[in-house]
Amino acid sequence: MAWSAKLYFVNESAAIAGGLRERKRAATRSAITSIARKLTAERGLNGYTVEEVCEQADISRRTFFNYFPTKEDAVLGHIDDDIPAGVLEEFIAGGHASPAGEISPTLFQDLVRLSLKLSEHMAASEEETRQLIGVIKKEPQLILRIIGVTEQREAQFARDVALREGVAPDHPVVQMAVVLLGTIARKSSMAYFSEGNTRPYAELLMENISAASELFSQPFELPVPAEGHS
Structure with a gap:
């Protein structure tokens, strides 16, 4: 003992x-x-x-x-600093109750919760983000590097979501989660850092997430192929 x-x-x-x-x-x-x-x-x-x-x-x-x-790499920052380790671990653990290979019923809710926690992290490093905007204006050729880094980080996030769900990173739901959340986050950031904005980032983020949720909750029917086309 x-x-x-x-x-x-x-x-x-x-x-x-x-x-x-x-x-x-x-x-x-x-x-x-x-x-x-x-x-x-x-x-x-x-x-x-x-x-x-x-x-x-x-x-x-x-x-x-x-x-x-x-x-250039120093300016762009390190991928490990994007999402605090504890926040990511909590998100991944949220899928453990669902059978491996099945998309958990709380994935969307947990992605929203993760986005809100990341918005708090962004608020704490807001000055750095504004500095990065200034960098892009000064050195526009870095945009291509930023696009490459963004793709790498989205691929890593896809692996994190896939790990949580017990599926492959190329699972269509995983890919759509990464693309949609990434697009919403970028749109919210553009609005937040636009000249004259007075609204909090989290408010803009939730407005855009709610709009996307409303759109995709509408019923739809697959188009019927025209005659003569398979």
Whole structure:
């Protein structure tokens, strides 16, 4: 019993230490991205050096390249910082009650809940998002990189939803969930960051989700093929 208790506390301490290390790594990544975006928005990508980022972030050049291979990557940020780990774990766990291979009846509701939690995360990092908008205006050629990164992150989210549901990432419901939620989030963000907007992001998000839900809840019939066409 004593050995079991000792092993438990050793494992618990290791888990806590691992969590602290990951939070520290996330904080460092976030600091690097914030500084890189600020400098890029002010001076453009060629207007500052990696050494300046390191100085402001109080890190070494080696540490910078441990996190990001280029300045462009630092500006775009890291995929692990998009969704807090605890929020993602809770979402994935929500599908465990349903049989593997069947779409859970709470998937849509849980996706809405996840979107709202992510809106809170976005509110906390609103200044960084505004910096990214400034970066795009300063360096429009980054748009193609952003599109590529967005596709990678949507593919990862599809894998997360598929894991929750116990289906393949190319399952049509999974693919539609990712595409629709991604489109709604982008539309809501565009409205939120538009000049003169005074409405909260979560309000805009829920308005768009409700509109999509109303549209897709309407009955429909498959078109009847015209005669002579199979």
